[in-house]
Amino acid sequence: MGQSITSAPSRIFQYNTSSQDASGFVLNGFNSSDVLLASIGLVNPPAGTTFSITTTTGLSFATGYNTWSNIIRISFTGTMSNINNALNSLKINTGGTLGNVQISVSATVNPVGYYYNAINGHFYRPISTGATYDNAKTLSTQQSFKGQTGYLVTITSQDEQNFIIANVPQNNIWFALTDRLQEGYWRVDAGPENGTLINIGNYNGNPQPGTYQNWCGGEPNDAGGEDYAVTKWGGGGCWNDLPSSYNCAYVIEFGTWSNPQDQTFTGFYAANTTNQVSLGSISGTISVPTLTTYPTISLYRVVSNSDVFIETKTVTSNGYYTFSIPFQNSTYKLVPSFSVYGVTSADFNLVYDECRNINTPLNTTSGLVMTGNRQWKAADVNKNGKLDLGDAYLVASHITNFRPLTEVLWFNATDYNNITRFNFGTINPVSSFTINIATSSVVQNIKYCILGDVNLSHSSQ
Secondary structure, three states: OOOOEEEEOEEEOOOOOOOOEOOOOOOOOOOOOEEEEEEEEEOOOOOOOEEEEEEOOOOOOOOOOOOOOEEEEEEEEEEEHHHHHHHHOEEEEEEOOOOOOOOOEEEEEOOOOEEOOOOOOEEEEEEEEEEEEHHHHHHOOOOOOOOOEEEEEEOOOOOHHHHHHHHOOOEEEEEEEEEOOOOOOEEEEEOOOOEEEEEEEOOOOOOOOOOOEEEOOOOOOOOOOEEEEEOHHHHOOOOEEEEOOOOOOEEEEEHHHHHHHOOOOEEEEEEEEEEHHHHHHHHEEOOOOOOOOOEEEEEEEEEEOOOEEEEEEOOOOEEEEEEOOOOOEEEEEEEEOOOOOOHHHHHHHHHHHHHHHHOOOOOOOOOOHHHHHOHHHOOOOOOOOOHHHHHHHHHHHHOOOOOOOOOEEEEEEHHHHOOOOOOOOOOOOEEOOEEEEEOOEEEOEEEEOOOOOOOOOOOOO
């Protein structure tokens, strides 16, 4: 089997909820003894969304990382087995902001001296030997890594700035930004953003919309003809302008894409899945007895009078279910389903004996045999609103396989609980439950009975 990473399934995460399962990523095909560099990152997550890893046996932090909890990116080393155990423990923590959550997971045999940014899918190589700006830029393009030509690092986001600060120990680091072509017009000088104007003027100047910059206070100031930018000025996290003649450390960047899913490194493997942080949930119970198979319930979103399928869940013996809602201000439909079984001769005896009570002149008081209110709804097999010998005939036909009974009657819990032997003909079942979601969660409890299951042994009670 070749080396690869299996993607996790897409999920809907509940907002303002911690420790939600995000497992499903699996590394495949690496040698069991190889030390791998693995990275996990959230790409532009909604505010407040982070992840945690709860199983970390055999793993070591890559440079710049020191916690497994409440983070948006991490790189670490370990064997394939230990990394897969960690991926199986991956949990998403959400805040109060809705949106898409793209999880990116990557792995490669550990490259010494290179650092991987899981947010943009680029590698970075710090060079501690000082060089002038022009030499640093030239030397960067002479390097290649995993099939990609290098360039002097560009810094285009706070995430990337934070990554440089965390992984590069040197200070006063050249990066590809200059105003040498026109004083005060600061442009990116390498990489895929080459030529992008980010700032006009000195002393913080006029930042251009949609660009990132992080000048120190009062910079750039062109003191003595300073046309080139460094980051981590004086050990801090901000930028300063310097003359090209300074000898500074620098960083080589490899990768030209903005999404890790688009990477084309050789010997490098990545997988992504896009999830959604939802507004609320539909939850509740389906009242079920102890069964060998259980009901399912499917969630649909109603869009332009059409039902768009979202998810199906099996409701187990505890009867509880919950669906996260992907869109607010929408109409949803719950459609339950259950395979009919369990109507036996005991059910026939109940309905037949009760009909004999009703129809015998010497004993016209109903209810002498069937003592449960909901039994009457289950016994009305021909659905004519009353109990008669026709119902007994249909149960007998089912038992002898002449005319099987296959219908389940679904009710909201309140209607079901209100059924009596006097009103069972007027309380009608439904085939689905329509719910309007605005800004909060909704509880929907559901009950059912099987036509012919007169003793309710396989129906709600």
